[in-house]
Amino acid sequence: MPEISVIISQRNSGGALVEQMPVLIAQLDALDQSFEIIVVDDASRASTVETIENLCRQIPPLRAIRLDRRVGLSGSVVAGIRVSTGDKLVFTSAGLEYPPHQIKDLLDAQSRGDLVIGRRATPSSARWLNRIVRTPRRMLLNMDIHDPGCQFWSARREALVNTPLPRGSYQYLAAFVAMRGYRVTESPIQYDALAAPDESLDDGWPSPLNLACAWWLCRRWQEPSYAELRRTENLLPELRVAFFDDMRDSKRAG
Template sequence: MKTPFISVVIPCRNEAANLAFLLDEVDAAMQGRDYEVIVVDDGSTDSTGEVLARRIKAGSPLRHIRHDRSSGQSAAVRSGVFAARGDIIVTMDGDGQNDPAYLPLLVDALVAAGPKFGIAAGQRLKRTDTRLKQLASRFANKLRGALLKDKTRDSGCGLKALHTELFRQLPFFDGWHRYLPALALREGYDVVHVDVIDRERRHGKSNYGILDRGLRGILDLYGVWWLRKRRKVVPQITEIKHD
């Protein structure tokens, strides 16, 4: 199997201070591999553009995709997915809490798992969020697992690797990035997991609240459950040649 070209997709909004060190860590983690980094700037109003421009002019394998207005994390991930040139896409958050050291581990886990596996999903250990956010996430993950049976303890982790062709086939909706394992299973693929350790955010604060995410998540959860129920059989497709 040829060595895959990898696209690292980083959605962000007003994360200039974190990108300044995070992109150095991504380059160090991906050293020796064929890769590109796509930062999707989701309508930032800080100096994100200047940070990226300096790096691109210095020769970094970096691309800057910009939304003219903030459209949300799912939309930013999707823009990066369709801009990607790689065979495999790895996603991570732009706030610095995801450690780029796990990027190559996710890619290797996906490749080693074989063609029946469509996604390598990071699962966080030793969460650094507030106690309230940890409890909310724990409840949401248990409910999601019970309804979707997506074989994943922590679907909200930003660290994930997917084959590009599969990623582009997944049905899109706002909140989509939190249900990628279930959506990959819906397409007939399996999930492999990589345990990761979260870090403290160095600068800034989260761009979303627990209540907003929780209320939207109920509707999203029902929608993904419905999508999975409406695809009961995934056939193996082959073309038969008749000479």
């Protein structure tokens, strides 16, 4: 079973995948840990599917699943997590907009958080706007992630495998992980917008309805806590019979 699962969600980005694979595999080999790469195809054109199939034949650690209809970024992430098997998960987009050499930094940062989200640098001209946009999320979800739309993160498998991610709610992934009691942190990363795929996969424009649903889910979610009862010492067979007879007698008396 691999130690690391790299999930790549994409749509109609076969060329970006071909360019990405050699660089990504070189960086994963350098980590000296077993790995798998999972491409989640969000109902691409036939030409992209053919490209992915050719890559799977050439690259043994590469697996691919094709969704029968478009589900967007959130649905693709859920599908990738579901089929992954590694204890450490890494998510990235197709292409080299997120340089793969930073995967090691994200994995190292897991000592500080169960989910480590990449944080792209914000131009000084957009910082005030970014702060205003973050205000509703901070007030309603008590989660101030600077770059929730970043498609580059790493996580411990247990923090994500049962975490809900409704359609259109990718930007609230950190809040859903935190509501289950897991630690969320950020790590600065490099980002090359010029290397982004021609057709980026996303959930569309943020919707107030999605924010309201995320707030409701975080308010209503209850993660059960439990403790195992301490067992008594093993009894000899004849004492065990007497023990259960005493239990039955006490129930009848009650």
